[in-house]
Amino acid sequence: MRRIISVLLENEPGALSRVVGLFSQRNYNIETLTVAPTEDETLSRLTVTTTGSDKVIEQITKQLNKLIEVVKLVDLTEGAHIERELMLVKLKATGSQRAEIKRTVDIFRGQIVDVTSSVYTVQLAGDSDKLDGFIQAVGTAGVLEVVRTGVSGIARGEKVLSL
Amino acid sequence: MELLSGADMLIRSLQDEGIEYIYGYPGGAALHIYDALFRQDKVKHILVRHEQAAVHMADGYARATGKPGTVLVTSGPGATNTITGIATAFMDSIPMVVLCGQVASHLIGEDAFQETDMIGVSRPVVKHNLSVRHPEEIPEVIRKAYYIAATGRPGPVVVDIPKDMTTPNERYEYTYPKKVKLRSYNPAIRGHAGQIKKAVDMMLAAKRPVIYAGGGVILGKASGQLTELTRMLGYPLTNTLMGIGCYPASDKQHLGWLGMHGTYEANMAMHHSDLILCVGARFDDRVTNATEKFCPGARIIHIDIDPASISKTVEADVPIVGPVDAVLKEMLSLVKESKTRPDADALASWWKQIDEWRAFHGMRYETSPDVIKPQEVIELLCKLTNGEAFVSSDVGQHQMFAAQYYKFDKPNRWINSGGLGTMGFGLPAAMGIKLTHPDDEVLCITGEGSIQMNIQELSTCKQYNLPVKIINLNNQALGMVKQWQDMNYESRHSQSYMESLPDFIKLAEAYGHVGVRIEKKEDLETKLKEVLAMKDKLVFVDILVDRFEHVYPMQVARGSMKDMWLSKTERV
Numbered sequence: 001m002r003r004i005i006s007v008l009l010e011n012e013p014g015a016l017s018r019v020v021g022l023f024s025q026r027n028y029n030i031e032t033l034t035v036a037p038t039e040d041e042t043l044s045r046l047t048v049t050t051t052g053s054d055k056v057i058e059q060i061t062k063q064l065n066k067l068i069e070v071v072k073l074v075d076l077t078e079g080a081h082i083e084r085e086l087m088l089v090k091l092k093a094t095g096s097q098r099a100e101i102k103r104t105v106d107i108f109r110g111q112i113v114d115v116t117s118s119v120y121t122v123q124l125a126g127d128s129d130k131l132d133g134f135i136q137a138v139g140t141a142g143v144l145e146v147v148r149t150g151v152s153g154i155a156r157g158e159k160v161l162s163l
Numbered sequence: 164m165e166l167l168s169g170a171d172m173l174i175r176s177l178q179d180e181g182i183e184y185i186y187g188y189p190g191g192a193a194l195h196i197y198d199a200l201f202r203q204d205k206v207k208h209i210l211v212r213h214e215q216a217a218v219h220m221a222d223g224y225a226r227a228t229g230k231p232g233t234v235l236v237t238s239g240p241g242a243t244n245t246i247t248g249i250a251t252a253f254m255d256s257i258p259m260v261v262l263c264g265q266v267a268s269h270l271i272g273e274d275a276f277q278e279t280d281m282i283g284v285s286r287p288v289v290k291h292n293l294s295v296r297h298p299e300e301i302p303e304v305i306r307k308a309y310y311i312a313a314t315g316r317p318g319p320v321v322v323d324i325p326k327d328m329t330t331p332n333e334r335y336e337y338t339y340p341k342k343v344k345l346r347s348y349n350p351a352i353r354g355h356a357g358q359i360k361k362a363v364d365m366m367l368a369a370k371r372p373v374i375y376a377g378g379g380v381i382l383g384k385a386s387g388q389l390t391e392l393t394r395m396l397g398y399p400l401t402n403t404l405m406g407i408g409c410y411p412a413s414d415k416q417h418l419g420w421l422g423m424h425g426t427y428e429a430n431m432a433m434h435h436s437d438l439i440l441c442v443g444a445r446f447d448d449r450v451t452n453a454t455e456k457f458c459p460g461a462r463i464i465h466i467d468i469d470p471a472s473i474s475k476t477v478e479a480d481v482p483i484v485g486p487v488d489a490v491l492k493e494m495l496s497l498v499k500e501s502k503t504r505p506d507a508d509a510l511a512s513w514w515k516q517i518d519e520w521r522a523f524h525g526m527r528y529e530t531s532p533d534v535i536k537p538q539e540v541i542e543l544l545c546k547l548t549n550g551e552a553f554v555s556s557d558v559g560q561h562q563m564f565a566a567q568y569y570k571f572d573k574p575n576r577w578i579n580s581g582g583l584g585t586m587g588f589g590l591p592a593a594m595g596i597k598l599t600h601p602d603d604e605v606l607c608i609t610g611e612g613s614i615q616m617n618i619q620e621l622s623t624c625k626q627y628n629l630p631v632k633i634i635n636l637n638n639q640a641l642g643m644v645k646q647w648q649d650m651n652y653e654s655r656h657s658q659s660y661m662e663s664l665p666d667f668i669k670l671a672e673a674y675g676h677v678g679v680r681i682e683k684k685e686d687l688e689t690k691l692k693e694v695l696a697m698k699d700k701l702v703f704v705d706i707l708v709d710r711f712e713h714v715y716p717m718q719v720a721r722g723s724m725k726d727m728w729l730s731k732t733e734r735v
Binding site for chain 2: 010013014017018021025055058059062063065066068069070071072163
């Protein structure tokens with residue numbers, strides 16, 4: 001099952017490599033990984049999406065918790081949550097394609113953020129399925145380049161991950 | 164306020180931490196530190212002949228004393244040579260701090276002479292590692308390192324110290340922090356009361372209980388509580404290879420150790436039990452055999468300081484995260500308070516069954532009129548030292564024989580590399596023990612394969628006068644490899660013989676020690692007595708033992724706990 005694990009990490013050199021190292025050392029899978037400092041500059045927030053059985057996920061959270069620099073973590077998929085990923089995609093856009101792409105971008109509530117005579121660069125945010133859906137809708141033939149940030153997530157409602 | 168250089172601060176921090184010994188080897192990036200070491204006499208440095216041995220020595224010291232060991236090496240090869248030792252300590256949760264020199268900060272990343280990313284290289288085999296980024300941080304980093312190494316589930320901590328952090332003419336204010344606080348590291352100090360209560364109720368209701376204790380009992384200094392609880396309940400106890408000595412082996416409730424080469428009765432009792440109380444053990448693959456066939460009728464209570472050890476390989480019914488001594492203490496008082504008593508009838512028939520299993524195999528082995536059996540060497544050593552010696556071992560058949568036939572009644576006396584299985588561990592570990600236990604008998608039980616992996620340390624033994632007794636069970640082959648080849652590869656002995664063994668007697672003499680060879684069975688006892696009488700000498704005892712002996716019992720691969728070979732021909 002796919003899980004989104006959100007981690008508060010000491011913002012120190014080497015901390016990220018411990019998290020990433022743990023996944024490869026113990027043969028766990030990383031699908032996406034995002035990390036950036038938070039409003040508290042001593043902390044980074046890291047979101048990792050992974051897949052595994054309940055037993056594997058339990059081990060992942062326990063092993064992550066054992067890392068000295070991991071301050072707190074939560075498996076967001078255990079409760080209601082919001083997940084977002086940002087994608088920038090460069091599409092071949094000439095002739096009649098230009099209007100067609102524009103319509104699809106509007107349907108997906110994306111934005112065309114850069115234009116040349118033959119290329120559109122589209123920005124799109126949403127959950128991972130929506131981004132996949134967009135690529136499918138425009139067709140891979142016209143896609144020149146895709147860059148995705150990986151998933152960020154946050155719990156719904158009052159629940160917060162903080163110190 | 165005192166002003167000290169980084170190097171002096173480092174040594175002062177070690178003094179303030181109460182460190183008695185450092186094991187190490189100097190080199191360029193560590194020279195400022197070595198100079199600071201020279202200008203004081205509180206912390207004693209032991210110069211080894213290879214950095215790996217320094218780590219095993221610190222490890223032996225830590226296992227025998229329960230205090231963290233300390234290693235000091237230089238950057239690059241000095242640091243990388245410690246890795247096997249660090250991994251050994253990591254697998255067995257041994258507290259240790261390894262101080263590594265590093266090239267100066269401005270050179271890091273430039274592939275400078277003797278530069279290695281030790282933080283990166285060591286990361287998978289340490290509990291934690293720390294870099295010094297400013298000389299002023301040194302006291303705090305050292306305090307943190309020992310705190311992390313020794314608390315919770317212990318383990319090795321590496322500290323990387325760039326050379327410019329220890330420059331002699333740059334001085335800073337020195338104070339050693341009394342306390343260290345880490346917001347992200349709070350090991351449990353007691354177990355969950357509700358879980359403990361639930362566990363005790365289950366324990367008292369059990370019909371066929373077994374206590375399965377591990378190295379965590381020794382690390383957690385909980386042998387006393389475990390022994391008291393076990394005796395109060397009257398339940399059978401088995402321990403892991405790492406747990407040897409956590410409960411007296413001579414006691415009738417002790418079933419010996421369990422697992423791949425465990426006793427018949429321990430493995431049978433585990434398989435047929437209805438309740439397993441696991442204390443500070445981790446259901447390692449060398450214990451459980453195939454996990455899907457593991458103890459089908461047993462409910463499991465698992466006490467461990469490390470939550471990640473619980474339900475990792477075998478699901479626990481009642482997990483209890485906490486220090487074993489505190490949890491056992493609470494269990495003891497609950498058992499005392501409880502009106503329920505263990506079911507005496509059920510327990511009597513359980514013991515009757517166990518005694519039958521005990522009688523069935525009883526760790527028998529065939530003796531021979533002229534060939535020396537490795538098992539009898541160990542039994543004899545146990546007798547001659549009254550079971551009181553500190554025994555370090557290397558890895559292989561001799562390790563299993565030593566663990567099976569030397570009866571340990573006290574913790575911290577059986578010292579071996581259980582998790583990583585590091586050949587070359589035995590001699591330096593014995594040296595680390597002897598240094599702090601000069602009046603105790605220290606035996607290094609080894610084989611002709613393992614001993615050659617750190618044999619250069621005979622030189623260190625001479626320098627520091629460490630009269631350990633090296634018992635080389637020489638079967639002229641890598642015995643355990645050969646045994647597996649006999650059993651699984653139709654006796655194709657691929658690379659398991661060494662064709663030019665040294666003359667160990669001359670070798671010992673060349674290093675300034677005494678060498679004794681025992682070839683005849685009739686000489687065994689007299690010669691061993693002579694060896695043990697040479698109190699102030701390191702004696703290398705080269706004993707030619709049966710070349711064809713196998714270690715039994717041995718669990719059948721991918722079977723359950725109860726599937727074992729009991730000899731070359733008997734399988735149950």
